[in-house]
Amino acid sequence: MPMLQHFLLAFATFGSALAAGSYPSLKVRNAGVPVGQFKNVSGIQIYHSYPPGRNTSAKAILHVTDIYGVPLLENQLLADSIASNDYLVIMPDLFAGDAVSDAEQEAGLNLTDWRALHPMSEIDRIINTTIAYMRSELGVEKIGGVGYCFGGKYVPRFLTASGGIDAGFIAHPSSLTEGEISSVKGPLSMAAGTLDTAFNATAKVRAEAILNTNNVTFQSNLYFAAPHGFAVRPNQSIPQQAYAKQASFIQAVTWFDSWL
Template sequence: MADPEVATKAPESDAAEATQPATSSDTPAQTNPTMGEHCTSDRPTPTGQSSTGEITQLGGVDVYISKPSEYPHAPARLLLLLTGGTGVKSVNNQIQADKFASEGFVVVMPDLFGGDAAPNASTTSEGEDAEPASPSLLEQFKLKAAEAAKSFLIDMWLARHTQEKVMPILHKVIDACKEEFADAVSNGDGIYAVGYCFGGRYILLLASEKEQEQGWAQPQPDEEAGTIRKGPFIKVGALAHATLVSPDDFEGLKAPINMVCVENDPLFPDEVRKAGEDYLSKNNVDHQVKVYPHVPHGFAVVGEYEDAAIRAAQATAFDQMLQWLKDH
């Protein structure tokens, strides 16, 4: 691929162009067509890092909240952070929220899964091989059986956490944020949002003006107009290596969208990305897309990698999303 970067509307850093192919220990085997290992298990937490926020409740939903050190004495903006399958109790996800908080955002990270985080798809620790170099026939059989079991568990988990279940959670949290952090919402003239893996698709749904389908969010009637509320529910959104996205999810998008993508990502195929870009361009929706080569799906979430090139791409992706938020 001669030009691995696809960008529209605004230029981005060229740092990721220097990346090299990932080592085998850093590249997960994509055995499930809808959710990969990086969607359901964390990388090792970077040495010496820990989270600083707290888990509480908003609108009856468990949320992790991280605030700028000077808030509320200094103004801040409200950022909704939607996680992958590892959920709100993941230390890496919490540190990711803290990183945005240190940049002037009150970050609210909701539990999208009601305490039911995704089944851990990896039991391999840092530096270990996922399988022997030359597995015997018995070992190969055991490996395939284990992968089939993982796939089944993840499919069952996904069946429990559908759009009809997740959207009501998001609406409860958004409504509660408008009350609890009215100053931050007002200061930013709306709600900012970022999403990773599983959470990436819901950034698109929240950025859309499409009318809500039956069973989505039990929307409340607008008392003045007597109509059902519709989106967009966020001012601006950014997503990284989203999963479960279809071309239809781009329909009705109105809020500016930034996308961090992985080259040749089977969980966010090129044809889906290109269909989304075409829709955004034809409908004059402000957007930016950057495709990162030689990185695994999930690379933009806080986590330790041996490969320095992946670490550099992770930092670049964060800067890309952060700058997009600050520019809007």
């Protein structure tokens, strides 16, 4: 069977199983009304999405977003989707109300200037504060970290011996360095797309080699015809992109079910 036909058959079978309800909690939400709540914690607006029937959990997920941040509907629905699998999900505003909007992108926002307003030291501070809140006030014992695009750099930064994250998943990370990969100690799952120039197949292979050399538990998937941002904002009318978002969501949840 040709590769494309094999892919489409696998996609159709997978989609049919989801439609039939075989994996009801593993269906990522792409539309609808978010169910989480915003709370101000030490001056940081944090989106809380709760597991079914509870507002606490010994295991929780720290959601480190892309540049569109907590206001983005897809980010809130993604947090809610993870929470429906029995995890408390905590998603902090990394940009103090200055997340990038589509309107700013269309107007030609200078991302270099924007990034300078949100240096790594400040993002690290917000994540550290959020982790401390999760441990002390929410009573979380194990923390998983999901990082998308911009956030994909920061999950590895805290998946170290003393960073505070116990297991991680990243999708199409941007600006992730080999040094940051080398410092990873906890289990890490990675999702890459063949059309993503920020974290291409070569970078993925290099990251795998580093993790393997360091004897770190890892897993990675490469999604065909998936561009940067596919795990958050794909073009749902393109089957390969819709599949990549759904499959990478399952990849993340099943990773935490095994290693968190």
